[in-house]
Amino acid sequence: MTRLILKRLGLMVVMLLGLAVVTFTIANIAPGDPARLAAGPDATQEMVDQIREARGFDEPLPLRFAMYIGQLARGDLGTSVYTGRAVARDIAQFLPATVELVFFAITIAIIVGIPLGVLAAVWQNRFPDHGIRLIAVSGAALPMFWLGLMLQWYLALQLGWFPLGGRLGVFDDVPPQFTGMITVDALLNGDPSTALTALWYMVLPAAALSLPALAAIIRVNRAEMLEVLGRDYVINAKAQGIGPFRIIAVYALKNAILPTLAMIGLRFGWMLGGTVLVEGVFDFPGIGLYAAKAAVSSDFEPIMAVTLILGAAFMFTNLLIDLAYAVLDPRVRNQV
């Protein structure tokens, strides 16, 4: 097991380096002049050149790449041309919000998706199955931002049940920052009411964000359950008179859950990067909004940093899923 972890971690470093090469190249050959944009529309050529020189944009590309890698090795993610702030500081501010949102969304997807997948399989081709499949198809088909807008329009604006956007009310006190995740920070600060409020603000964006994952979980879980329920050992268990709940929960679900788990892992990484639309609709100040703003402004260093961090998160969740596989399935463990 240790060998597997070390091998995978080593591979991750190589893959991240490759990702850095790709993002750096794309960012630097893409059109757009960050120095001119940062200097402002009326700036003189001299002012633009001053920024270009100060930021090293006038150096040859290979030298700039070497400087960039050196910088990364020192743990420095660079500086935003626009805000003049360290990118690491921005990411420390915006990433926890997104992680918190994604965790909440994936939790919703799991809690709702897995039972629905099971129910659909158990009642295959009967009324509940049709209903659940409708949810699954809608989840895959509806654009996330549209769903977000609809939820916002109806549940927030028409019914007033939820806030329109943000992480907390504008007059709410933000708890002292330990992790950057408001719910966690508020609980650490002994303030469950703020944690609850923060959770309340996340319900709609998390619902919009979770629907595609929810749909995928239902589909995969339903298919796996159907397959497992048809296997000999389940039929055998039934013949021995074991109760249906025990058969589903213990015999079938345990074996059907593995592919679902793998899919959830992939979804987690995908959702981290895919929050941009939902964050835009709900003005949720996370990494998605930050990256989108950087992208339209040709602010390279934040874009590259976000890509690397999301890439690393994606690889890391994959590793965790593989490890979970190894723990749950002895055949996988033995292969290692």
Added chain:
Amino acid sequence: MTFKLLTSAAALLAMLASPASAVEKRDGKYWMVVGSRQAVSHIDPGQSYDYSIRMMTLALYDGLVKYTGNPPEVEPWLATDWTTSDDGLVWTFNLAPEATFHNGDPVTAEAVVYSYKRVLELNEGASWMLSDILRPENIKALDEHTVEFTLDRAYAPFLSFLPWWFIVNPAQVEAHEVDGDYGKAWLAEHDAGSGPFTMERFDQGTAYWLARDDDYWKGFPYDSDDMGGVIYRIIQESSSQRAALMSGEADLVSDLTPEEFDVVAQRPDIEVTSSQTLATFGLKINTQGEKMHDINLRKAVAYAFDYDTLLQIYNGKATLQTSPFADAIKGKVDIDMPRQDMDKAREYLAKTPWPDGGITLEYVYVQGLEEQRQMGLSLLNSLKDLNIDLEMVPLTWANMVARASSPDTSPDLMAVFATPVSTDPDAVAIQYHPISHGKYYGSHFIEDDELTALIDQGRKLSDWDERAPIYAEIQQKIVDIQPEIFGMLRMRQFAHRDYVKGFVDTPIRMSAEIDFYPIYIQP
């Protein structure tokens, strides 16, 4: 703990029961929530500016003078009065003796000298406005309240730029200098000003809290002491802004679509303002391009363009340009502008190397801006009659700026809102001078010696009676050589709850920029 949980559960139930919240006091004061799209990257008046930065610096700092009113006039502010030498070189300003910074330090002539030198030496932000006529060593404090500027040469627009030069407290800035950075890092998120507001909270990308300075040296133009301050909150989507305004989560919003403004205006508790701006919208033509260098082709396209569609796209909340200058620009005269006339368009086309059309022109516009896409479609439709094809290319703003940097890459037509930073006619005229080539509004790359000479002449003279006829000639000349299809002046709109009082818009402000000073809440 249990009690707290119960109270929060009760609060949640209350939220469920009452969707729309009316204006509320926090610590006994009203805080006005402004919903807008653009984050504030920093609040240093010496570094770059855009509308949100300018809005913040205007609230936190004072300049020697300030733009107010409609039409915008330069009004005394930190400077109570000023004199100019006969040759237009020496400008002497007398400061209000009672002016103080937020920490109580007096605003002195030395602080003015320091602030101007800081911007000139940093050579960022507003520096370009004065850098070629004012050297740091030629700014002097004559006594505690008198400051003198000696320009390299007479420059009529000098005063019109000063509202964007804000005075910082040297003592505070120097105390936070790191490696001779003129306090840039610290000033990015902290204020050292004397303005009507102080920076209370800077939540990057989320909300920015400006606390009203009850002891502001100039006082406020309203009696109420109930105003606590302004929260500038980032709300990206126009639909979310509309929802926030209607639910009472925001008191004033800026970025609704024309249709949304019409919808919210129907509500009795919401007021919609509408006023003209200095920003002109036009299609910049690359006059050094392969085809558009031909003046007759430029004229043909200008006469084919359907100007009325522009007004329809904006629900009538726009007026067509009657000069390259906006109405609030000093010295604006009405010029006979091209309007849609397909016969004339065909006449001009007949004089080009492509009398029967058969060519394709490129139209570049900002990706995601539906109005600009519609303008392109309208042009595409008109040009079909001339057998000219239009390739519509949506680009991000960053890529458009990059395309505009050289005549080789500049598109045939580029949709651009150009906002001058001053009401002096030079601020618009200079956009058609080679000095502007490569900037987004200079993507026309127009080269006309006669026009250049006129612009140079106009900015050197200080007597308005001598300048006025030159600018009348410049306006006619620009239209004659057609470096752009002159479009419209869009009305700028804001929507606010009816308890928001004192809101005034001034054409000089950039897109969604607001002057918070005169605004207050009175339920």
